Amino acid sequence: MTHFQLSSEQTERASALVTPALSFVLEHTFGLGTALVQYHWHDGAAQDVIDELGTYQNEDGGFGRNLEVDIKSSASNPFAARLAMGILLSLRDRPSSPLIAELEIWLRDNQHADGDWHFSDDVYKGELPPWFAAWSFPGLNPACCIAGLANRLGIASPDMLDRVERLFAENALIGGTLMIEGEPVDVSRISCPLVLLSGATDHITPPAQVFALADAASTPPEQVTRLTTTGGHLGLFMGHEALEHFWPLALQPVLAASV
Numbered sequence: 554m555t556h557f558q559l560s561s562e563q564t565e566r567a568s569a570l571v572t573p574a575l576s577f578v579l580e581h582t583f584g585l586g587t588a589l590v591q592y593h594w595h596d597g598a599a600q601d602v603i604d605e606l607g608t609y610q611n612e613d614g615g616f617g618r619n620l621e622v623d624i625k626s627s628a629s630n631p632f633a634a635r636l637a638m639g640i641l642l643s644l645r646d647r648p649s650s651p652l653i654a655e656l657e658i659w660l661r662d663n664q665h666a667d668g669d670w671h672f673s674d675d676v677y678k679g680e681l682p683p684w685f686a687a688w689s690f691p692g693l694n695p696a697c698c699i700a701g702l703a704n705r706l707g708i709a710s711p712d713m714l715d716r717v718e719r720l721f722a723e724n725a726l727i728g729g730t731l732m733i734e735g736e737p738v739d740v741s742r743i744s745c746p747l748v749l750l751s752g753a754t755d756h757i758t759p760p761a762q763v764f765a766l767a768d769a770a771s772t773p774p775e776q777v778t779r780l781t782t783t784g785g786h787l788g789l790f791m792g793h794e795a796l797e798h799f800w801p802l803a804l805q806p807v808l809a810a811s812v
Contacts, residue, residue: 599644614659626679631670638702657708668720743770
């Protein structure tokens with residue numbers, strides 16, 4: 554997980570939002586959110602965060618129960634596991650907890666031979682937004698994030714890391730072996746102008762991975778625009794800096810090509 558320091562302006566804006574944020578999570582009885590705000594801004598206890606996080610852990614050691622808000626099934630899923638590990642790693646004085654050992658077992662038992670952690674049938678029985686409902690391997694692949702976070706937590710086995718390394722070394726999309734509805738995906742067929750917007754602290758799709766599309770596509774270099782905002786993955790879509798500065802820049806070439 555990438556760590557960065559807020560600028561003085563960002564710190565001032567964040568500080569101004571702490572009180573209304575705490576009021577919001579308290580009003581909506583969001584225990585985990587309350588514990589996190591208290592921990593990061595009011596010297597709250599790390600154990601309180603772990604205790605609240607434990608309410609999202611299932612008996613199999615995985616996490617679900619709507620920790621990932623877009624996945625309504627209570628069954629364990631890889632995206633909830635990723636969120637749980639991110640929260641654990643945010644605790645500077647993280648106490649030991651059986652919660653982590655139980656998660657280690659779930660990660661070990663649910664990684665597929667292809668290196669990824671797939672949705673179970675029970676996850677598909679719950680309500681899912683389109684981007685999850687239509688998920689097919691290897692698209693929307695959380696394996697690299699999960700393995701990296703597990704490694705930082707000290708719960709990644711050598712076998713786990715080897716499987717993920719093989720998965721990304723294969724790189725079916727760039728290698729031309731990725732099939733969708735029986736047809737091979739050929740990235741080189743893309744020749745239109747590209748506007749590639751990345752987040753400097755995006756640990757899901759880092760800038761180098763975003764910009765690598767230009768190397769595989771057939772778009773002329775002079776028609777490739779590369780932009781990087783200081784935000785993370787969600788910050789690309791909701792961050793103040795991205796919305797006010799970078800998205801207008803990103804859309805200028807689109808507008809120019811549309812008139």
